[in-house]
Amino acid sequence: MSQEPIFRDVVIIGSGLAGLTAAHTMRQQGIEPLVLERESDLGASWDRRHPQLTLNTHRSLSALPGLSYPAGTGAFPKRSAVIAHLQAFQDRHQFEIRHDAAVSSISRADGRFNVETTVGTILASAVIVATGRDAVPVVPQWKGLETFTGRVLHAADFGDARAYQGRSVLVVGGGNSGFDVLNHLSRIETGPVWLALRNSTSVLPKRMCGFAVHRLSPLMASLPTRFADRLIGWTQRVAFGDLTRHGFPPGRFDAATRLARNQIAIAVDDGAVAAVKRGRIAVVGGVTEFGGATVTLSDGTTLAPDIVIVAVGYVSALTSLLGSLGVVDETGRPHLRGGLGETAVPGLWLVGMQPSLTSYFQQAQREAKHAARSIARMQRA
Ligand SMILES: Cc1cc2nc3c(=O)[nH]c(=O)nc-3n(C[C@H](O)[C@H](O)[C@H](O)COP(=O)(O)OP(=O)(O)OC[C@H]3O[C@@H](n4cnc5c(N)ncnc54)[C@H](O)[C@@H]3O)c2cc1C
Numbered sequence: 001m002s003q004e005p006i007f008r009d010v011v012i013i014g015s016g017l018a019g020l021t022a023a024h025t026m027r028q029q030g031i032e033p034l035v036l037e038r039e040s041d042l043g044a045s046w047d048r049r050h051p052q053l054t055l056n057t058h059r060s061l062s063a064l065p066g067l068s069y070p071a072g073t074g075a076f077p078k079r080s081a082v083i084a085h086l087q088a089f090q091d092r093h094q095f096e097i098r099h100d101a102a103v104s105s106i107s108r109a110d111g112r113f114n115v116e117t118t119v120g121t122i123l124a125s126a127v128i129v130a131t132g133r134d135a136v137p138v139v140p141q142w143k144g145l146e147t148f149t150g151r152v153l154h155a156a157d158f159g160d161a162r163a164y165q166g167r168s169v170l171v172v173g174g175g176n177s178g179f180d181v182l183n184h185l186s187r188i189e190t191g192p193v194w195l196a197l198r199n200s201t202s203v204l205p206k207r208m209c210g211f212a213v214h215r216l217s218p219l220m221a222s223l224p225t226r227f228a229d230r231l232i233g234w235t236q237r238v239a240f241g242d243l244t245r246h247g248f249p250p251g252r253f254d255a256a257t258r259l260a261r262n263q264i265a266i267a268v269d270d271g272a273v274a275a276v277k278r279g280r281i282a283v284v285g286g287v288t289e290f291g292g293a294t295v296t297l298s299d300g301t302t303l304a305p306d307i308v309i310v311a312v313g314y315v316s317a318l319t320s321l322l323g324s325l326g327v328v329d330e331t332g333r334p335h336l337r338g339g340l341g342e343t344a345v346p347g348l349w350l351v352g353m354q355p356s357l358t359s360y361f362q363q364a365q366r367e368a369k370h371a372a373r374s375i376a377r378m379q380r381a
Pocket of ligand 1: 014016103131
């Protein structure tokens, strides 16, 4: 790319599932976008995740537009199947993706966006940011953390579950990534495992009597939120009984409301709850501080795990990209108009930043369609 700024109608940042979906919907509107991707290959974000990862969402709801997974793919595709799916989509559509092009900032002047990248400046009438919501792992700055003599890692760095054989592990956080870690730990011979929870958690089984529960998600998503809360709460109770008997904090049964308001995704159980019931995993209170070999919990008791896995989530990296445009708060959470990725800056769209009851794939399609139609209207005007 030359050092002179080049002009493109539409620039998409990121070639993950959200960026590829956005490229597809733009082409359907007759506009060829330029996709900027900082990595050399497609699927790098999935490649960095742990090797035993399978999706929590059913394959029928986890596909890019118009492309199915090949015959023989399991109900919940493996990490490698997702990467192959992204590649197959790009092979079919041949979008213009510029790899090794990292965007450092986006600003606006004279009615156009200035996209600063490692390969030069690009001017664009519209920008779709699809850089991922799970971009930066969060590790709270607990008191004494730096003095802890055990190992502390984020769930993003979980790695191979077999490495935890014989080790005592404290998992902090019972959301999606906490349960993912516990599901895998429940299948190997670890030492004691604890789950530290500050609040109640919403959790659904991956399968019930062999049925993939996630297939009910379109029904749940079609209901008014308070009915979806009840259906999810009812499914949780039928699947697991009263979890407070096993140390979980009392449930609030407002999973759909929390997802819509606070973007807290519902955890998926694939063996962890049974391990809690068997006494292999103990549910304990939230972590308050660290010191030497011990971790102190909210009730004052202490534990001395070999390893602490922090599973309290991620934040986006939007602040550094979009800081000057006033569309992101200090925690990296975007201010969006409505539920479909629209920002207050005309021509700037975010795709893939919001979880949904169905899947990120489905939500990205809804957002990308809305963005592409609006951008096409804007360009025709
Ligand atoms: C462990 C885990 C399991 C998950 N399981 C599921 C599941 O079962 N079902 C589901 O629907 N969702 C799941 N998700 C959530 C979501 O689908 C994934 O996070 C998915 O990767 C999001 O896709 P994306 O395209 O929005 O972001 P990403 O996959 O992160 O893609 C963003 C792309 O943007 C690029 N990029 C970022 N910054 C820049 C920049 N400054 N310049 C240029 N390029 C940039 C990145 O290199 C990357 O290629 C899971 C997430 C995690 C962490």
